[in-house]
Amino acid sequence: MEPTPDPRALGAFLRARRAQLSPQQCGLPTTDSPRRVTGLRREEVATLATISVDYYTRLEQGRVRASTPVLTTLARALRLNEDEERYLYELAGRTDERPQHRHPAQRIRPAMRRLLDQLTHTPALALGKRLDILAWNSAATALYTDFATVPEHHRNYLRLMFTDPAVRELHTQWAHDARDAVAALRMEAAADPTDPDLTRLVxxxxxxxxxxxxxxxxxxxxxxxxxxxxxHHPLVGDLTLDCDTWAAGDNSGQRLMILTAQADSPSHDALRILTSWTAGQTEPNSPRHTSR
Structure with a gap:
C-alpha cells in the first residue's frame, strides 16, 4: 500500500531544493540581469525536467499529483542524492515505484589500508556493508584463515562464521559470537532493507x-x-582477545575490527608467537591483504 501523498510538503521540498541550486551548477546560461529569486526559477526547473512551466507550478502549489516519470526527471534536474530522492518519492506517495539504484562496489579507504599494514602483531579486518571483509592484515590471516583463497564475493564475516568449518571451530563460544553477528547484520538491514546483496546473503x-x-x-x-x-587456535591454543570496532567518519559504513590481548597475559604471548610465524610472508599490497 502506497503512503498518502502530501502535496503541500512536496511543494515546499521542491521550492527549498531549487533555492539551493544555481544556474551554473545545472549548466544553464547566466545573464547580467538581476535575479529576483534565490537559486533556480520555476521556468529553469521545468526546462531541466522537460515538463511545462504550468505543470511544474501546479506541482509546487500542491494542485496536481506527480507521476513517477516526472519524479524521475525532477530528481535528476534538482540533483538529488539517494536520500533526497527517496524523500521525494515518499512525499509524492510513490515509494513503491522508486527506481532501485545499484550499490557501488565497496573500496577500502586509503587511511584504513595504511593502518592495517602498520598493525603487524594485531589481527585487524576492514569490514564494509553487510559485514563484507574488504581487507585484512597478515595477523588476521594467521588467526582466522587465508582470506585470499576465499572468492571475493564470499568474503563476508558472517558467511564465514556459518559456512567455514575452521572459522566456526576457532570460536570456543561460537553460538554467542554468531548470534551477535546476526544481530549486527539485522540492525544494518534496517538502514538499507532494499539492498539486493543483503537479501541474497540472508x-x-x-x-x-x-x-x-x-x-x-x-x-x-x-x-x-x-x-x-x-x-582455540590449532597452533597456539586458547586466546582471549578484546574486540573493538571503529567506524569510519565518512558515512561509508566501513569499520575497522581490531583484536588485542592484555599485556603480559598468556594470550598476549601466544598472539605474538602466532603472528611472528607469519610476519613478512606477504607483501602489503598482495591479494592476501585486500580484496581485488
Missing part, C-alpha cells in the same frame, strides 16, 4: 543453517562496538 544463510534462520527471525539487534572473544 537467503543463502537461511537455507544453509537452521541456527541462522532462528536467530534472524528473532529480530534481535546489536550495535555494540566492543567485547571479548574466546578462540
Amino acid at each position: 537467503g543463502e544463510l537461511s537455507v544453509r543453517d537452521a541456527d541462522f534462520r532462528t536467530w534472524w527471525a528473532e529480530h534481535r539487534v546489536n550495535s555494540a562496538t566492543y567485547g571479548t572473544k574466546h578462540y
Whole structure:
C-alpha cells in the first residue's frame, strides 16, 4: 500500500531544493540581469525536467499529483542524492515505484589500508556493508584463515562464521559470537532493507543453517562496538582477545575490527608467537591483504 501523498510538503521540498541550486551548477546560461529569486526559477526547473512551466507550478502549489516519470526527471534536474530522492518519492506517495539504484562496489579507504599494514602483531579486518571483509592484515590471516583463497564475493564475516568449518571451530563460544553477528547484520538491514546483496546473503544463510534462520527471525539487534572473544587456535591454543570496532567518519559504513590481548597475559604471548610465524610472508599490497 502506497503512503498518502502530501502535496503541500512536496511543494515546499521542491521550492527549498531549487533555492539551493544555481544556474551554473545545472549548466544553464547566466545573464547580467538581476535575479529576483534565490537559486533556480520555476521556468529553469521545468526546462531541466522537460515538463511545462504550468505543470511544474501546479506541482509546487500542491494542485496536481506527480507521476513517477516526472519524479524521475525532477530528481535528476534538482540533483538529488539517494536520500533526497527517496524523500521525494515518499512525499509524492510513490515509494513503491522508486527506481532501485545499484550499490557501488565497496573500496577500502586509503587511511584504513595504511593502518592495517602498520598493525603487524594485531589481527585487524576492514569490514564494509553487510559485514563484507574488504581487507585484512597478515595477523588476521594467521588467526582466522587465508582470506585470499576465499572468492571475493564470499568474503563476508558472517558467511564465514556459518559456512567455514575452521572459522566456526576457532570460536570456543561460537553460538554467542554468531548470534551477535546476526544481530549486527539485522540492525544494518534496517538502514538499507532494499539492498539486493543483503537479501541474497540472508537467503543463502537461511537455507544453509537452521541456527541462522532462528536467530534472524528473532529480530534481535546489536550495535555494540566492543567485547571479548574466546578462540582455540590449532597452533597456539586458547586466546582471549578484546574486540573493538571503529567506524569510519565518512558515512561509508566501513569499520575497522581490531583484536588485542592484555599485556603480559598468556594470550598476549601466544598472539605474538602466532603472528611472528607469519610476519613478512606477504607483501602489503598482495591479494592476501585486500580484496581485488
